[in-house]
Amino acid sequence: MSFKSESDAKAYWKENISLVVKLIAIWFLVSYGCGILLVDVLNNIQLGGYKLGFWFAQQGSIYTFVVLIFYYTKKMGDLDRKYGVHDE
Structure with missing residues (x-):
């Protein structure tokens, strides 16, 4: 992976980590929230x-x-293309 500049590399990883955190939060809400915390409400x-x-x-x-x-795979492909580090 070769970035055009150091700032591009930092921006790429910032967007990557942001995406991962958002997706983990969604998965946590669904698995822990809906599967454990809200189970009584959802069982209706x-x-x-x-x-x-x-x-x-x-x-x-x-x-x-x-x-x-x-979704992560699609978004990372878009992110790779945005920063010019995608595989052909």
């Missing part, structure tokens, strides 16, 4: 015959994590 809602709180605890956080992986 049914999804496919299962209580929504149970669904988030068992599968929702996993699905969210997979979606976040694909």
Whole structure:
């Protein structure tokens, strides 16, 4: 990876870390918030015959994590192209 300048490198990593922190916060909210803290509230809602709180605890956080992986991959590709460090 070769940046045009030191300032580009710092800006790239700042944006990268910012994206990672945001995605980890979303995953935390879904897995811990919906799967543990809000489970009683969410259990009043049914999804496919299962209580929504149970669904988030068992599968929702996993699905969210997979979606976040694909989103991260897309955004990092965009970020690489923005700073000219993408692979051809």
